Amino acid sequence: MNETLIDATGIEVTYGNGIKVLHGVDVSICRGETVGIVGESGSGKTTLGRALLRLVDVSAGSIRFDGRDITRLPEGEMRPLRRRIQMIFQDPMASLNPRHTIRRILSEPLKLHGLAKTAAETEARVAKMLERVSLPAVCLDRNPHELSGGQRQRVGIARAALLEPDFVLADEIVSGLDVSTQAQVLKLLKGLSADLGLSMAFISHDLSVIRAVCDRVYVMRFGKIEEEGACAEVFANPRSAYTRLLLDAIPLPEITPGWLDSKAGVEDAA
């Protein structure tokens, strides 16, 4: 687990209006490792994910993927790498073509990237993945809107995993789901990344969810890394006051006398 797959250093991203949203961020992700990126709205976590995938341009810093500098790689040269870098989106309804059947949604990328030679092979791979993500075969002939939110998220996961990527970026993928569905999706993702030896960046605003699936965590604030470390360490002994603040703000499902009144350094009102 110590071979570095993604190594980003000094990442800065400036949007068109001149506003800098990332101020020199360092992130590294090893093979087989799941890394959490957590922060409140506006912390820059989503922009960081997009920068790692080269979906937004960086204004400074460098990104290496599997030893190769991809910081300014032209799109033509990025394309062969795209299969190896996949993304699972927050809202599967918006990321799955509503007019296509699940069969088509899952088979097309396989054909596109030349991963399956024949129709029969495509069909077989899709069927196998469908079983792996515990979706019934009848789903294949349905459209996204005919599935539940949890099922759609499984389709998103299956589509990413079918391409046998090295790296998967998952951005807030369980935030709209019920607790029981969320646990199913997290369990599936954790199992799948172990089976396939995936590296994963798991972006979430929810520290509890990060704890469930990640080995290591980056806590972001104002476009910088506030704290980084193994989950076991950071969650038990946060070094940064901000991380402590975030943890203290999470209500645990057990009566915690005085919790609501503990200010934990929160500036009240604006």
Add this chain to the structure above:
Amino acid sequence: MTAPLLSIENLNAISTRENGAPILRDVSLTLERGEVLGLVGESGAGKSTIAKALLGILPRTVQVTGGAIRFEGRDLMTMPSRALRDLIGTHIALIPQDPQTALNPGRRIEAQLTDALRLRRGLSSKEARARALKLLQEVHIRDPERVLRAYPHELSGGMRQRVLIASAFALEPKLVVADEPTTALDVTVQKQILRLIRDMQRTHGTAVIFVTHDLGVVAQICDSVTLLYAGKVIEAGRTADVLTAPRHAYTKALLAAGPRYDRPDSGLEPVPPSVFEALRAEIGLG
């Protein structure tokens, strides 16, 4: 013995769209004055339907087929619509889920806060403005003069939610229905808003129905909790009892399914299919 503030008795409702599919199944609950009750459940459990029924804003696709909602002993279901509107308008208020959409984007905060004070309380514009200022101070808005002049888009999500809380408590209602008021907020802001609702509730002696899917929120703010599944009450009781000694297997499984930052390997135990099967059999679903 006086009647409880609110008692819902065997409330049943169906969807007129989906062939009369039941939405609420014999729901009963009681709420005392000044009590905070958590209404919990996953999506489709019926918690929002109950909230809407209390506020008289059920969509046309939902039809109540039986039962009573008694507010201080009077049944809302059989009340003439004019009297019902007056009762709800004066005594029951809503803190909505989404502070983005709940305020009129084209009107200043002052207009939105003072409407009810003028129309329902008969205050003059000047009196209403003074009262609105006081309310904004009470929800810890530092520059209430500026906020009164502001349009909603000029305020942050947390600020808008404070304005909506001020608005909910403006007429000194006896019951506030808080419909997932913190789901759209960052966790640090959520804590401030929860504290604010609790403080306002205590200061004014208001009863609150807190609709949420988060058992953590329930633990920290609710005196009692009612857990729903598919429109049926699965478990109800004092929060401490339900969380420490849940009686129903579904409650136990839900508690186990939630991720916790203080426990490694939590959040990875889905509710077992057998629990859902038993639950559906119990409710009488296929």
